[in-house]
Amino acid sequence: xxxxxxxxxxxxxxxxxxxxxxxxxxxxxxxxxxxxxxxxxxxxxxxxxxxxxxxxxxxxxxxxxxxxxxxxxxxxxxxxxxxxxxxxxxxxxxxxxxxxxxxxxxxxxxxxxxxxxxxxxxxxxxxxxxxxxxxxxxxxxxxxxxxxxxxxxxxxxxxxxxxxxxxxxxxxxxxxxxxxxxxxxxxxxxxxxxxxxxxxxxxxxxxxxxxxxxxxxxxxxxxxxxxxxxxxxxxxxxxxxxxxxxxx
Amino acid sequence: xxxxxxxxxxxxxxxxxxxxxxxxxxxxxxxxxxxxxxxxxxxxxxxxxxxxxxxxxxxxxxxxxxxxxxxxxxxxxxxxxxxxxxxxxxxxxxxxxxxxxxxxxxxxxxxxxxxxxxxxxxxxxxxxxxxxxxxxxxxxxxxxxxxxxxxxxxxxxxxxxxxxxxxxxxxxxxxxxxxxxxxxxxxxxxxxxxxxxxxxxxxxxxxxxxxxxxxxxxxxxxxxxxxxxxxxxxxxxxxxxxxxxxxx
Numbered sequence: 001x002x003x004x005x006x007x008x009x010x011x012x013x014x015x016x017x018x019x020x021x022x023x024x025x026x027x028x029x030x031x032x033x034x035x036x037x038x039x040x041x042x043x044x045x046x047x048x049x050x051x052x053x054x055x056x057x058x059x060x061x062x063x064x065x066x067x068x069x070x071x072x073x074x075x076x077x078x079x080x081x082x083x084x085x086x087x088x089x090x091x092x093x094x095x096x097x098x099x100x101x102x103x104x105x106x107x108x109x110x111x112x113x114x115x116x117x118x119x120x121x122x123x124x125x126x127x128x129x130x131x132x133x134x135x136x137x138x139x140x141x142x143x144x145x146x147x148x149x150x151x152x153x154x155x156x157x158x159x160x161x162x163x164x165x166x167x168x169x170x171x172x173x174x175x176x177x178x179x180x181x182x183x184x185x186x187x188x189x190x191x192x193x194x195x196x197x198x199x200x201x202x203x204x205x206x207x208x209x210x211x212x213x214x215x216x217x218x219x220x221x222x223x224x225x226x227x228x229x230x231x232x233x234x235x236x237x238x239x240x241x242x243x244x245x246x247x248x
Numbered sequence: 249x250x251x252x253x254x255x256x257x258x259x260x261x262x263x264x265x266x267x268x269x270x271x272x273x274x275x276x277x278x279x280x281x282x283x284x285x286x287x288x289x290x291x292x293x294x295x296x297x298x299x300x301x302x303x304x305x306x307x308x309x310x311x312x313x314x315x316x317x318x319x320x321x322x323x324x325x326x327x328x329x330x331x332x333x334x335x336x337x338x339x340x341x342x343x344x345x346x347x348x349x350x351x352x353x354x355x356x357x358x359x360x361x362x363x364x365x366x367x368x369x370x371x372x373x374x375x376x377x378x379x380x381x382x383x384x385x386x387x388x389x390x391x392x393x394x395x396x397x398x399x400x401x402x403x404x405x406x407x408x409x410x411x412x413x414x415x416x417x418x419x420x421x422x423x424x425x426x427x428x429x430x431x432x433x434x435x436x437x438x439x440x441x442x443x444x445x446x447x448x449x450x451x452x453x454x455x456x457x458x459x460x461x462x463x464x465x466x467x468x469x470x471x472x473x474x475x476x477x478x479x480x481x482x483x484x485x486x487x488x489x490x491x492x493x494x495x496x
Contacts, residue, residue: 116334120330120336128322
């Protein structure tokens, strides 16, 4: 088992050495980067916004229902929603969701190219296939994920406000005041830094499993599953490590 | 001339290629034939560097391919065109983009020059007005022809074809065979075709190498293959109902 982990890590490092090289043709790289931003980022906006708005609403409602002490002000609903969304929900949970959506897409796309010999075709032409296929995806996720996470933060907080308006559990004034209480920009920095780490994990792990696919359709599915599982585990582990490093 | 000298390849304990030495001549269609699992695809992948040989040497016109570094191989590969068994066209590109891809990556031509070259090679393989179609919209035979067009777009010195007739009807197979033959003579290139189709052997087999259980078992051409006394080759050549009746 240990040997397998070491071997896998070695393969990953070797592949990344091929991925992180100068693109052979700048113009083609930029074109691919835009395509990846569209495919991996823009097409995820809907699901990110939807989930964030509903989660923000649920966090706000649960907080409001649990405040039964008259000495606790209702501004706490806004404060709690903001802290939950910015510190944990948007960067970590949305990254986990993206690990499933984007990670499986990357692994299955590259895996299918491997089993249909498209990667061999690139190699025969003299193209560094690892760099050509994986590098634009890594850069695209590093650029677009922070944007998605900021959008998620806005939508989460907005969802909470709409839920308060709809249920009457808190007033807009209380909610907005709560959002503004003791706001530190550092927590947004912390969240976005985590996001960058998670984006790197999702893109490289999924790219690795896709690139190393061997066999047929069954193996493409397995590679996709492994990519999502390992990316999710690493996100959870790095979340703990980064939180310990950045918030203490 | 492409030369393989005492090439050995293992997969674990399985000795797939056993001391294979052979040469492939310029301006001729050199066929590698053998049963499924005999090692002919492995030999071809070793020749183009998709698999590393465990021992032995491969050279292209005197250039030792086995000792080349990544950069040197990359340069040599721009002289190689390859037609894959499943065509290996890039799904997300149109026909025009597929054929133009090597030109975009490696040539410094203007867009119009590249477009002219694309149209020229597509016409050469008898395909018109399909520039904007996706590979998924094409028939198997058309895909093969687009793959040939892509393979010759960079005016290669060496053309490799891995089972070019697999999945095609006999008539279309004949068209593909003739195309490969014509291109080989017209451009004076070294063509190596991997096949187990006896129609191909008899129509374009200038040089034929028979691989049996990983060994080079017999060498000859389309004329001599019908009169050989080699038992294993006879079993292969006359193994079908049709060929055995023809022999009788």
